[in-house]
Amino acid sequence: MKPLFQLTRSSMIWLLVSILMVTAPYATVVPGWLFLLAVLTVGWRLMVHSGRWNFPHWSIRLVLLLLVLVGLLFELRSGSAMVITVSLLVAAFLLKLTEMYRRRDALVVLYVALLLIVCSFLFFQSIPMAFYCLLSLVVVTACLNTVYRSQQNSDIWRPLKRSAVLYMQALPMMLVLFVIFPRMGPLWQVDLNTGQSFTGLSDSLSPGDVSRLTRSADIAFRARFDGDLPPENQRYWRGLTYDRFDGRRWSRTELQQESQTSLLTQFNSAYQDYRYQIVMEATGQQWRYGLDVPLSFPATMSRLSDLTLQGGEPLMQRTQYSLVSRSAPVREPLADGHYLRYLQLPENGNERARQLALRWASEQPGVQAFTAQMLTFFARDFRYTLEPPLLSGRDSVDQFLFQTRQGFCGHFASAGAFLLRAAGIPARVVGGYLGGEMNPLDGALSVRQYEAHAWLEYWDSEDLSWHRLDPTSVVAPLRLEQSAAQLFSSEPSFLADSMLMRTGFLSGSLLKQLRLRYEALNYGWHRWVLNFHEHQTGFLRQLLGEISVIRILLLILVPGGLVLLAVAGSLFIRRGPRKDPLFLALQRLDKHLKQRGMQRLCGETPGQFFSRLGQVFPSLSDEFTALSRCYEQISYAENSDPQLQQQFRQLINRCCTQIPQS
Incomplete structure (x- = not known):
C-alpha cells in the first residue's frame, strides 16, 4: 500500500x-x-x-x-x-x-x-x-x-461532482458580493502592458503599411449611434495625422492641445451632428478613434490641433467613450509655423513629381483646380491593389507616379500630399479606418483591421479651411460604396491571417448569423462590464437613498447572512437520516416477502436471512448466495466498489420479480 x-x-x-x-x-x-x-x-x-x-x-x-x-x-x-x-x-x-x-x-x-x-x-x-x-x-x-x-x-468522477456542488452553493454569495460590494481602485499600480501584438496603425506610415492590415479580421473598435448613421461614404474614422515626410515615410510631430470652444465656432453648423459610443480594443498607443471630426469628447481625453483625439496614457485594455462628431470642413487660420510645417518636404528627391506639381499649379491656378487636375491624373492610368510593386530608393513618389502606378490607399494619399506641398498647398496625411460592418442584432458597427484606410487633407487659403480629399474615390470608387470584404475578396493577400473569414466559412447564412449573434453578445457584455460601476452606483442610490459606509455594510451583511443561513440549512438540516442504499434494497425485498409471512426476523443477520430464503426458494439459491457474498464484500472489505452495490441492487430486483407475492 x-x-x-x-x-x-x-x-x-x-x-x-x-x-x-x-x-x-x-x-x-x-x-x-x-x-x-x-x-x-x-x-x-x-x-x-x-x-x-x-x-x-x-x-x-x-x-x-x-x-x-x-x-x-x-x-x-x-x-x-x-x-x-x-x-x-x-x-x-x-x-x-x-x-x-x-x-x-x-x-x-x-x-x-x-x-x-x-x-x-x-x-x-x-x-x-x-x-x-x-x-x-x-x-x-x-x-x-x-x-x-x-x-x-x-x-x-466523484471529486468533480463535489467540486461542482461547492461552487453552486457559493454562487448566491458571489452574486451578492458582486452586485452590492462597491468597486475600489487598486491599492497599487501594475504595468498592464501585456506585450501582446497589437494590430493597428503606428505613429509612422509608409505606403505599404496600411495594406498589411488587410490581412487581419480583428476588430479595431465598435461604434453604436444614438440616431441616424452617417452614409457609407462618410464613415471616415480619424486615428492620427502625419505631417513630416523624409522621402519614404510619414511621421507625426508633437502637437498642442486645441481648445474645444474655439473649434466649435469655426464649424459650419449646416452639417449634421452624430452622437455615438465607441468600445475600442487595446492598441498600446495614446490616440483614440472617432468619426471625423470630433466636437465633444470625455474629459479624460484631449483634442490636438490636427483634430486627433488622445488619451492620457497608452491604451492597454479595452475602453469605452462617447463622442459627438460632425463631418464638415474645419476653419483654421494657419500661423506661420503651422503653415511651414504642412509644406515641409525633403530638399532633394522626387524631382519629376515636383516639376509635375509646379506645372499644374502654373496651368491651373487655385487650389480647387489643382486638386481636380490631380484627381483626373489618378483616375486615368492607376490601379488600386493590395499587392503593389515594391518602391525602392528615395524617389519612391516618382516611382509610383511614373513607373508602377499601382498602389493602395497609402500610396495615393502619400503621393497626393507630396504633390500638394510641392505646389505650395499645405497638406497632411490622415490614417484611420473607412466603413464598418453593421450588426442588425444590436445596431452596432464593427470596424475591423482590414478596413484601415489613409486619405489626405489640404488647406484652402480662400476659405481658410481644411478639406478632406480621398484619391481612392476616383481610383477605386467602389471602396467608398462597398465594404472592404466585397472589394478585396479576389486579392490573394486579403485576410491571409484570418482564413476562416477569407474562405467564407464564417460568411455563410447560418454561420454568419451565429457570428453576428456572438459579436452582439460580446459587445453587450463589454459595454455592461465597462459601465458596471455607473450602473452599480445608480442601483445603490435607488436602494439606499444615500450611500454611506454603515448602509453598505448592512446591505452586505443582511443578504449575505441570509445566503449563508440557506447554505447552512441545506448542509445540516435534513428531513431524516440518510439511509444506506443496501438497507433500502433489503427493505424492498423484506416488504415484498411480508405478504407471504417470510419477512426478515428480528435479530436475523442478512447472511442468515439469505440462507433461509435459499432453502425456501431452491430455484433462486444461486441468487441468494450471491447476495450474501456481495453484502459481506460491501460491508466489511476495504475496497467498496460501486459496481458491487449495483450488482447487489440488480440481484434484489431479480429476486423480487421471480418471487410471487402470494
Missing part, C-alpha cells in the same frame, strides 16, 4: 488535467519554448508515476532552472515586464512537477494554478474566457479534493 502522503492515481490524473487547463490560455502570451518545458516536465512526471524513471537529480533541476532564467532574461529585451512575470510563474509551476512527490508538493502546484487562473484575466476578458476560468476553478478544486483521498477511494 502507498504511504498516506503519496499521491494516488486519481490525484495524478486530475493534477495533469488541471495543469493542461491552466496553462492552455497562455499559449499566445508566454514564450513558445515554455511549452517544450511543459512537455518535458509533464512527460517526466508521468514516467516517474508509472515507475519507469526516477525523479531527476537536483543538478538536472538546477540546470533547467538556470536555462529558464536565461531564456526569460533574453525575452525581457523585447517583451513586457508583466508577460515575463507571468512566464516566470508558469515556469515555476512546471518545474515543481519534477520534484512533486508528496501531498504538500501537489498543494503548492495547485495554489499556483489558482493564481495563474486569476492572472489570465490580465490578457483576456471575453465571455468564453470567463466560463473557461470558472471550469478551471472547478477542476482545480476537484484535484484538491483528490489529494486528501485514500488509495481505496478509486471513483475518479
Whole structure:
C-alpha cells in the first residue's frame, strides 16, 4: 500500500488535467519554448508515476532552472515586464512537477494554478474566457479534493461532482458580493502592458503599411449611434495625422492641445451632428478613434490641433467613450509655423513629381483646380491593389507616379500630399479606418483591421479651411460604396491571417448569423462590464437613498447572512437520516416477502436471512448466495466498489420479480 502522503492515481490524473487547463490560455502570451518545458516536465512526471524513471537529480533541476532564467532574461529585451512575470510563474509551476512527490508538493502546484487562473484575466476578458476560468476553478478544486483521498477511494468522477456542488452553493454569495460590494481602485499600480501584438496603425506610415492590415479580421473598435448613421461614404474614422515626410515615410510631430470652444465656432453648423459610443480594443498607443471630426469628447481625453483625439496614457485594455462628431470642413487660420510645417518636404528627391506639381499649379491656378487636375491624373492610368510593386530608393513618389502606378490607399494619399506641398498647398496625411460592418442584432458597427484606410487633407487659403480629399474615390470608387470584404475578396493577400473569414466559412447564412449573434453578445457584455460601476452606483442610490459606509455594510451583511443561513440549512438540516442504499434494497425485498409471512426476523443477520430464503426458494439459491457474498464484500472489505452495490441492487430486483407475492 502507498504511504498516506503519496499521491494516488486519481490525484495524478486530475493534477495533469488541471495543469493542461491552466496553462492552455497562455499559449499566445508566454514564450513558445515554455511549452517544450511543459512537455518535458509533464512527460517526466508521468514516467516517474508509472515507475519507469526516477525523479531527476537536483543538478538536472538546477540546470533547467538556470536555462529558464536565461531564456526569460533574453525575452525581457523585447517583451513586457508583466508577460515575463507571468512566464516566470508558469515556469515555476512546471518545474515543481519534477520534484512533486508528496501531498504538500501537489498543494503548492495547485495554489499556483489558482493564481495563474486569476492572472489570465490580465490578457483576456471575453465571455468564453470567463466560463473557461470558472471550469478551471472547478477542476482545480476537484484535484484538491483528490489529494486528501485514500488509495481505496478509486471513483475518479466523484471529486468533480463535489467540486461542482461547492461552487453552486457559493454562487448566491458571489452574486451578492458582486452586485452590492462597491468597486475600489487598486491599492497599487501594475504595468498592464501585456506585450501582446497589437494590430493597428503606428505613429509612422509608409505606403505599404496600411495594406498589411488587410490581412487581419480583428476588430479595431465598435461604434453604436444614438440616431441616424452617417452614409457609407462618410464613415471616415480619424486615428492620427502625419505631417513630416523624409522621402519614404510619414511621421507625426508633437502637437498642442486645441481648445474645444474655439473649434466649435469655426464649424459650419449646416452639417449634421452624430452622437455615438465607441468600445475600442487595446492598441498600446495614446490616440483614440472617432468619426471625423470630433466636437465633444470625455474629459479624460484631449483634442490636438490636427483634430486627433488622445488619451492620457497608452491604451492597454479595452475602453469605452462617447463622442459627438460632425463631418464638415474645419476653419483654421494657419500661423506661420503651422503653415511651414504642412509644406515641409525633403530638399532633394522626387524631382519629376515636383516639376509635375509646379506645372499644374502654373496651368491651373487655385487650389480647387489643382486638386481636380490631380484627381483626373489618378483616375486615368492607376490601379488600386493590395499587392503593389515594391518602391525602392528615395524617389519612391516618382516611382509610383511614373513607373508602377499601382498602389493602395497609402500610396495615393502619400503621393497626393507630396504633390500638394510641392505646389505650395499645405497638406497632411490622415490614417484611420473607412466603413464598418453593421450588426442588425444590436445596431452596432464593427470596424475591423482590414478596413484601415489613409486619405489626405489640404488647406484652402480662400476659405481658410481644411478639406478632406480621398484619391481612392476616383481610383477605386467602389471602396467608398462597398465594404472592404466585397472589394478585396479576389486579392490573394486579403485576410491571409484570418482564413476562416477569407474562405467564407464564417460568411455563410447560418454561420454568419451565429457570428453576428456572438459579436452582439460580446459587445453587450463589454459595454455592461465597462459601465458596471455607473450602473452599480445608480442601483445603490435607488436602494439606499444615500450611500454611506454603515448602509453598505448592512446591505452586505443582511443578504449575505441570509445566503449563508440557506447554505447552512441545506448542509445540516435534513428531513431524516440518510439511509444506506443496501438497507433500502433489503427493505424492498423484506416488504415484498411480508405478504407471504417470510419477512426478515428480528435479530436475523442478512447472511442468515439469505440462507433461509435459499432453502425456501431452491430455484433462486444461486441468487441468494450471491447476495450474501456481495453484502459481506460491501460491508466489511476495504475496497467498496460501486459496481458491487449495483450488482447487489440488480440481484434484489431479480429476486423480487421471480418471487410471487402470494
